[in-house]
Amino acid sequence: MRILIKNGTVINAGGRQQADVLIDGDKIVALVGRAGEDAGVSDKAAAALLALGADETIDATGKWVIPGAIDEHTHMELPFGGTFAKDTFETGSRAAAFGGTTTIIDFAVQSKGKGLQEGLDIWMAKAEGHAVIDYAFHMIMSDVNGETLKEMDRIVDQGVSSFKLFTAYPGVFYSDDGAILRALQRSEKNGALILMHAENGIAIDVVVEENVLAGNTDPIYHGISRYPVFEGEATNRVIRLAEAAGAPIFIVHMSARDAVEAIQAARDRGTKAFGETCPQYLFLSLDDLGNGFEGAKFVCSPPLRAESGGHQEALWTALVKNDLQGVGTDHCPFDFEGQKELGRGDFRKVPNGLPGVEDRVDLMHDGGVVGGRITPARWVEIISANPAKIFGLYPRKGVVAVGADADVVVYDPNRKHTISAKTHHMDVDYSCYEGREVQGGSDVVISRGRIVVKDGEFLGKPGDGQFLKRETAHWVRKN
Numbered sequence: 001m002r003i004l005i006k007n008g009t010v011i012n013a014g015g016r017q018q019a020d021v022l023i024d025g026d027k028i029v030a031l032v033g034r035a036g037e038d039a040g041v042s043d044k045a046a047a048a049l050l051a052l053g054a055d056e057t058i059d060a061t062g063k064w065v066i067p068g069a070i071d072e073h074t075h076m077e078l079p080f081g082g083t084f085a086k087d088t089f090e091t092g093s094r095a096a097a098f099g100g101t102t103t104i105i106d107f108a109v110q111s112k113g114k115g116l117q118e119g120l121d122i123w124m125a126k127a128e129g130h131a132v133i134d135y136a137f138h139m140i141m142s143d144v145n146g147e148t149l150k151e152m153d154r155i156v157d158q159g160v161s162s163f164k165l166f167t168a169y170p171g172v173f174y175s176d177d178g179a180i181l182r183a184l185q186r187s188e189k190n191g192a193l194i195l196m197h198a199e200n201g202i203a204i205d206v207v208v209e210e211n212v213l214a215g216n217t218d219p220i221y222h223g224i225s226r227y228p229v230f231e232g233e234a235t236n237r238v239i240r241l242a243e244a245a246g247a248p249i250f251i252v253h254m255s256a257r258d259a260v261e262a263i264q265a266a267r268d269r270g271t272k273a274f275g276e277t278c279p280q281y282l283f284l285s286l287d288d289l290g291n292g293f294e295g296a297k298f299v300c301s302p303p304l305r306a307e308s309g310g311h312q313e314a315l316w317t318a319l320v321k322n323d324l325q326g327v328g329t330d331h332c333p334f335d336f337e338g339q340k341e342l343g344r345g346d347f348r349k350v351p352n353g354l355p356g357v358e359d360r361v362d363l364m365h366d367g368g369v370v371g372g373r374i375t376p377a378r379w380v381e382i383i384s385a386n387p388a389k390i391f392g393l394y395p396r397k398g399v400v401a402v403g404a405d406a407d408v409v410v411y412d413p414n415r416k417h418t419i420s421a422k423t424h425h426m427d428v429d430y431s432c433y434e435g436r437e438v439q440g441g442s443d444v445v446i447s448r449g450r451i452v453v454k455d456g457e458f459l460g461k462p463g464d465g466q467f468l469k470r471e472t473a474h475w476v477r478k479n
């Protein structure tokens with residue numbers, strides 16, 4: 001199958017060019033500059049390829065042609081608090097595709113007392129034959145011991161080159177400082193990248209208990225109990241441990257100004273510290289956790305922050321200045337009815353997580369590009385190129401270039417639409433952005449040369465998504 005995308009503006013992290021894009025099979029085979037512009041490969045060979053014609057021609061006049069977006073942080077079917085995140089790899093990856101995302105990096109979980117390999121095998125089985133777009137895995141480490149440290153090397157060899165540890169959730173995922181240091185040391189030997197959920201879970205539990213004893217059991221107390229300083233402290237601590245190990249580190253889902261300040265200070269002294277935030281921390285606030293039990297819809301960890309704390313502006317500034325490199329969704333949807341409701345009368349029992357995999361690209365375009373904060377090229381860098389580089393997928397993914405996988409989105413930067421649970425494709429009964437109008441939308445979404453979404457219609461197939469073996473994290477060691 002040969003697809004020609006004509007008359008569009010190609011936007012990569014490096015800038016824009018007027019070029020036609022030719023796809024043959026699962027690869028991009030030619031970029032041909034127009035109107036005298038040099039697209040870099042507008043040579044005779046490209047012209048000859050073009051002359052062969054295409055099975056399908058897409059007119060992208062007035063549209064942008066961007067690399068398929070990469071969501072570096074999703075949790076399909078994650079077990080949490082006695083229930084499971086509602087989206088499967090099939091429904092979640094289909095929703096992702098509608099939103100212009102052609103790769104997800106999900107989290108395989110090592111259960112306490114079990115091996116890493118066993119956890120990875122379980123998550124492989126959940127995805128294989130079901131995902132409609134390509135997928136890769138990070139590995140959550142629940143136990144750090146001699147056995148699992150050795151096992152890390154074998155997991156890296158299988159293309160899973162990042163491991164997530166937690167300073168939160170004592171008794172479940174929590175790792176102490178010694179465990180974190182050991183994992184960081186090991187990553188320096190096997191080339192992996194350590195990801196951290198950085199909130200001081202032991203301190204948080206003290207305040208949680210105080211609030212529950214005082215009868216403060218509404219969802220908003222989930223947010224109130226998890227102080228920004230607990231995130232700032234843990235972020236600084238794990239970065240210092242990375243410095244001690246001489247290893248790079250990546251902080252996931254940063255929400256608080258205090259944490260941003262910690263990563264900025266680290267980068268200013270030359271530490272290879274990297275981080276992401278999520279749309280919910282850029283667009284929502286503690287106020288959304290109010291309104292009685294309705295606030296359960298917005299329970300996630302770290303929590304949404306008070307508008308008055310300057311958190312959103314600090315996060316945007318960090319994205320502009322590259323102190324943060326990415327925006328993942330932390331997509332982990334639970335229905336309000338029957339799932340979030342498990343926490344009625346006790347915020348500790350509300351499953352943690354929000355839906356978002358479908359909305360990220362448009363929200364970042366609307367708030368970032370239309371909002372005047374970032375350029376279109378920086379937007380592409382945040383949603384696609386940087387995750388590809390940081391997580392060992394570049395230049396196979398994350399760029400519209402000859403030889404790259406044909407993951408391409410024809411994006412309309414002017415089309416407006418209203419986000420709603422009535423029209424979204426995620427398998428969850430509410431939207432955190434209900435009624436919000438955003439500018440920008442994915443018209444055509446191509447995953448390795450197959451059109452999976454066109455003009456709002458799904459044309460993909462479960463099982464067409466492939467597992468991506470990722471390289472070691474060499475990019476973060478050079479940058």
Ligand SMILES: [Zn+2]
Pocket residue numbers: 073075330
């Ligand atoms: Zn997460």
